Amino acid sequence: xxxxxxxxxxxxxxxxxxxxxxxxxxxxxxxxxxxxxxxxxxxxxxxxxxxxxxxxxxxxxxxxxxxxxxxxxxxxxxxxxxxxxxxxxxxxxxxxxxxxxxxxxxxxxxxxxxxxxxxxxxxxxxxxxxxxxxxxxxxxxxxxxxxxxxxxxxxxx
Amino acid sequence: xxxxxxxxxxxxxxxxxxxxxxxxxxxxxxxxxxxxxxxxxxxxxxxxxxxxxxxxxxxxxxxxxxxxxxxxxxxxxxxxxxxxxxxxxxxxxxxxxxxxxxxxxxxxxxxxxxxxxxxxxxxxxxxxxxxxxxxxxxxxxxxxxxxxxxxxxxxxx
DNA sequence: CTAGGAGCTAGACCCGGCTCTAGGTCAACT
DNA sequence: AGTTGACCTAGAGCCGGGTCTAGCTCCTAG
Numbered sequence: 391x392x393x394x395x396x397x398x399x400x401x402x403x404x405x406x407x408x409x410x411x412x413x414x415x416x417x418x419x420x421x422x423x424x425x426x427x428x429x430x431x432x433x434x435x436x437x438x439x440x441x442x443x444x445x446x447x448x449x450x451x452x453x454x455x456x457x458x459x460x461x462x463x464x465x466x467x468x469x470x471x472x473x474x475x476x477x478x479x480x481x482x483x484x485x486x487x488x489x490x491x492x493x494x495x496x497x498x499x500x501x502x503x504x505x506x507x508x509x510x511x512x513x514x515x516x517x518x519x520x521x522x523x524x525x526x527x528x529x530x531x532x533x534x535x536x537x538x539x540x541x542x543x544x545x546x547x
Numbered sequence: 548x549x550x551x552x553x554x555x556x557x558x559x560x561x562x563x564x565x566x567x568x569x570x571x572x573x574x575x576x577x578x579x580x581x582x583x584x585x586x587x588x589x590x591x592x593x594x595x596x597x598x599x600x601x602x603x604x605x606x607x608x609x610x611x612x613x614x615x616x617x618x619x620x621x622x623x624x625x626x627x628x629x630x631x632x633x634x635x636x637x638x639x640x641x642x643x644x645x646x647x648x649x650x651x652x653x654x655x656x657x658x659x660x661x662x663x664x665x666x667x668x669x670x671x672x673x674x675x676x677x678x679x680x681x682x683x684x685x686x687x688x689x690x691x692x693x694x695x696x697x698x699x700x701x702x703x704x
Numbered sequence: 705c706t707a708g709g710a711g712c713t714a715g716a717c718c719c720g721g722c723t724c725t726a727g728g729t730c731a732a733c734t
Numbered sequence: 735a736g737t738t739g740a741c742c743t744a745g746a747g748c749c750g751g752g753t754c755t756a757g758c759t760c761c762t763a764g
Contacts (some may be wrong), residue, residue: 454656479667499611510636
């Protein structure tokens with residue numbers, strides 16, 4: 391007699407998932423659900439826990455910047471049922487590659503960011519230790535290579 | 548007699564930086580340069596290597612999703628000259644935190660992505676080893692906790 | 705002299721991904 | 735009876751970050 395799959399209102403789903411009710415309707419419109427969202431007698435949307443489970447997957451994929459069209463395609467594959475796992479795999483692997491690439495580029499950027507921060511920290515520390523004017527390095531440097539953030543091009547300012 | 552700071556055209560800067568000429572004008576409009584971009588007698592923009600060096604910094608900050616307003620603010624601080632290193636430091640540290648946060652969330656997402664991929668890979672391998680139908684797990688799972696991507700909520704599909 | 709190519713400005717447009725509004729239905733309280 | 739409050743639809747609006755267009759000025763080469 392326990393409710394096996396409680397029927398959730400859009401508001402409840404919004405609350406649980408952190409998506410807005412607008413976003414939920416929008417996602418539905420975009421074809422991101424696995425099954426057409428059911429309606430109650432009064433025409434209101436009724437969600438199941440399965441919907442919520444799927445949404446949490448969507449949220450994670452979106453959090454890693456999977457574009458909506460690709461998420462839609464993925465939803466389509468899942469909707470089709472078993473048999474297309476190669477395609478799902480390819481899609482996931484592709485996405486994985488994008489995400490690792492993104493992480494890599496962000497990590498590279500962190501080199502510069504931390505380097506800059508360290509430079510400013512030194513100046514600040516120095517300035518507060520002895521209370522005389524800071525003498526910032528204004529020598530500009532040329533940058534040619536760029537992959538593993540070159541020291542010199544990073545120094546100025 | 549060597550050109551100490553060669554004068555570059557917008558096209559040359561675009562080529563070197565990978566930014567479009569449009570983007571270069573746009574950035575200028577947005578106040579992202581350290582000094583007003585000089586103009587030749589004919590009214591065309593003339594860039595120095597310093598500009599390019601600064602642009603490469605901008606590009607890295609943008610690559611890590613520093614919003615334009617913040618980049619503008621940073622440019623402003625640098626423009627002001629030495630003396631505001633605490634502010635520059637704070638800005639960089641803040642940005643650093645955002646970037647590490649982002650990397651963390653992406654890395655978390657990777658857990659799910661790889662898990663899914665692994666599931667599909669198993670199915671595909673299994674399917675190709677013995678040529679009988681795949682029996683995908685369609686058992687839906689409820690998801691409550693979510694930080695360290697829970698196993699169960701991830702299984703379905 | 706004329707055609708191309710690079711630049712110029714101001715401003716329109718685009719894209720992704722929501723977000724919000726207008727105008728309405730319904731059920732539940734007071 | 736009236737007021738919330740949650741929901742509905744269709745469609746407009748917004749934001750960030752560019753991108754592109756129109757219509758113009760130059761310079762250079764053929």
